[in-house]
Amino acid sequence: xxxxxxxxxxxxxxxxxxxxxxxxxxxxxxxxxxxxxxxxxxxxxxxxxxxxxxxxxxxxxxxxxxxxxxxxxxxxxxxxxxxxxxxxxxxxxxxxxxxxxxxxxxxxxxxxxxx
Amino acid sequence: xxxxxxxxxxxxxxxxxxxxxxxxxxxxxxxxxxxxxxxxxxxxxxxxxxxxxxxxxxxxxxxxxxxxxxxxxxxxxxxxxxxxxxxxxxxxxxxxxxxxxxxxxxxxxxxxx
Numbered sequence: 001x002x003x004x005x006x007x008x009x010x011x012x013x014x015x016x017x018x019x020x021x022x023x024x025x026x027x028x029x030x031x032x033x034x035x036x037x038x039x040x041x042x043x044x045x046x047x048x049x050x051x052x053x054x055x056x057x058x059x060x061x062x063x064x065x066x067x068x069x070x071x072x073x074x075x076x077x078x079x080x081x082x083x084x085x086x087x088x089x090x091x092x093x094x095x096x097x098x099x100x101x102x103x104x105x106x107x108x109x110x111x112x113x114x115x
Numbered sequence: 116x117x118x119x120x121x122x123x124x125x126x127x128x129x130x131x132x133x134x135x136x137x138x139x140x141x142x143x144x145x146x147x148x149x150x151x152x153x154x155x156x157x158x159x160x161x162x163x164x165x166x167x168x169x170x171x172x173x174x175x176x177x178x179x180x181x182x183x184x185x186x187x188x189x190x191x192x193x194x195x196x197x198x199x200x201x202x203x204x205x206x207x208x209x210x211x212x213x214x215x216x217x218x219x220x221x222x223x224x225x226x227x228x
Binding site for chain 1: 153156157158159160161164202215216217218219220
């Protein structure tokens with residue numbers, strides 16, 4: 001069964017450093033998403049991406065965050081200068097169409113720890 | 116988006132049906148009901164969705180009341196692996212992209228022997 005894969009599974013970084021979280025969405029999917037979940041809290045939407053541009057973003061997704069689909073298969077989330085409060089599980093998701101018409105498939109997540 | 120209300124937690128015996136309720140009394144006519152679950156900090160997993168008719172797939176059944184103000188997710192024969200947080204999400208069914216999912220706190224279902 002096709003799946004969304006995320007690497008690394010766990011990333012530890014020092015405060016102020018840049019991190020790139022990587023995702024390989026399901027190959028024929030057209031819509032891509034990043035969500036995050038701080039330990040013990042809700043899953044929060046960060047950004048959605050379609051046709052090589054951001055289609056929607058949340059208040060969390062400020063100038064420190066960026067997304068890119070560099071090569072037609074990978075989908076990356078970059079945090080420019082990490083803060084302690086960026087520590088969370090980051091989930092990538094993809095869907096064939098807009099998520100309200102079909103299911104969104106989520107990866108297993110990257111646990112980001114900022115120290 | 117319509118707000119949903121779910122019980123914080125529920126228990127179910129293995130092999131029995133798990134019935135998870137969701138109230139969405141402010142739902143609009145073009146809003147769908149979606150169910151996802153999250154097993155112990157893994158990525159959320161889609162279960163089922165519906166507009167007004169009852170729906171069934173290999174994982175579960177979704178029963179939506181006639182006035183659409185509430186719904187019930189039914190796992191017909193719960194197993195220990197169904198222990199998870201179950202999220203009921205209501206959202207407009209648009210045809211475009213960028214339709215985010217807004218997760219609440221969900222219901223923690225614990226399936227026990």
